Amino acid sequence: MHRQARNKAGLASDAQAGFVRSLDARILHHLSHLSPAPARLVEAARDAMGSGKRLRPYLLxxxxxxxxxxxAVLDMAVALEMVHTASLIVDDLPSMDNATLRRGRPTTHARFGEATAILTAIGLLNQAISIAxxxxxxxxxxxxxxxxxxxxVMGWQGxxxxxxxxxxxxxxxxxTDGALDRITRINALKTGALLCAAVEAGAILGGRADEERSLLRRFGEDLGQAFQIADDLADMLSDSAATGKDCRQDIGKETYLAVFGxxxxxxxxxxxxxxxxxALLGAGLDPGPFRHMIDAIFQPMLDRVPQARPASAAR
Structure with missing residues (x-):
């Protein structure tokens, strides 16, 4: 890698790491002010939010x-991460995907019980609205x-x-208009919705013009579809040690991978x-930090796919 490119990548990594440290501290701040909520419930929330890629907050x-x-940006990022974490807790429940591993650790219901997991998710959703x-x-x-x-993003169209x-x-x-339409709709609702929410919230906080916001939404939509496909590939071609969560969860589901190979x-x-x-270039934003983030997130999911190239090679 060229020295100038290495320097830029290093600066981007430092900036992202600095933001994540600030975000994690702010998450702990908000969770530490939940008293007199039951201590077990707060512990479950802290455990569920204790790690993660922090993709959506950093995108915001x-x-x-x-x-x-x-x-305001940091607090809104916390609120968005609370919604994301709540959605993962619900997804993992025995009545849903029945997962036992998330982010390299036992899922919330596996550690704290199903009832506490449900209550934790509800509490995080409410806290997110309160923060915003x-x-x-x-x-x-x-x-x-x-x-x-x-x-x-939480609701009937999300x-x-x-x-x-x-x-x-x-x-x-x-x-529906066939398998591709069904897959695209589910991916947009389950994965794209939160990424678009991050982009839209960031655009509001940054005072972006309407034309920029339209292009940024397209960026979020395409990124969400790509993310879900990459996640499906990792789910089928990796193992739990590599992904930090249960694999082979999508067997029998109508995914892009299952239908098209x-x-x-x-x-x-x-x-x-x-x-x-x-779309990002059209919106006029500096693509460098976004590209660094995308490569850091996508390449670990794609590196076990035969002949996979870095995410940046798609450009």
Whole structure:
């Protein structure tokens, strides 16, 4: 790698690591102020939120930019990570995916019991709304828009809908145009919704223009589709030691990998990453930090796919 490129990658890594440290400290701050909530419930929340890629919060931070209010960005990032963590707790439940491993550790229900896991997820969702509703230094309209983003991503056109379709499939009343449409819709609801929420929240906090926000949403949508395909590939071609979570969870499900095969899934993932990069460039944001983040997230998921190239090679 060229020295200048190495220097830029190092700066990007340092910036991301610094943000993650600040985010983790802020997460602990919010969780430490839940008393008099039951100690076991707080412990479960701390355990569930104690690790993770922090992709969505960092994406929010990058889109918001350096001119945005740092305190508001950090708190909104915490709220978004709470929603994400709550969704993982629910996904892992015995009545859902029945997973035992998440982020390299026992799932919340495996460690604390199913009832406490459910209550923890509900508590995190409520806390996320409370944080967003109390963000400092914002106009009421901005604050309301951010609350609406969180409530929307949780609900009937977001995670709830995606999980229902993922578990139970489409009914006759759900109009679809074939396998690709069904897969794209589930991926958009389960994975893309949170990434788009991160982008949209960052755009509001950063005061982005409407044209920028439209392109950034396209970036989030394409990134979400690519992420789910990469995750499906990792699920089938890796093991739990590498992914930090239960593998082979999607056997029998209608995924892009299952329908079109590994080669086409990898090609599609690369094409979506290239399209996301084009949208990012169109929005006028510095692509460097985004590209570094995307490579760091995607390559570990793709490196076990035969002949996989770095995510940046798709550009």
């Amino acid at each position: 931070h990058l889109v918001a930019g350096d001119d945005a209010d740092g305190c 509703n109390g963000l400092p230094g914002l106009a009421d309209g901005q604050r309301g828009a951010l609350v609406a983003i969180l409530s929307g 995670l709830v809908a995606g999980q229902e379709l993922d578990l139970n499939g489409f009914s006759d009343a759900d109009q 590994a080669d086409e899934a990898l090609r599609r993932c690369r094409a979506l990453l290239a399209a996301a990069d084009d």
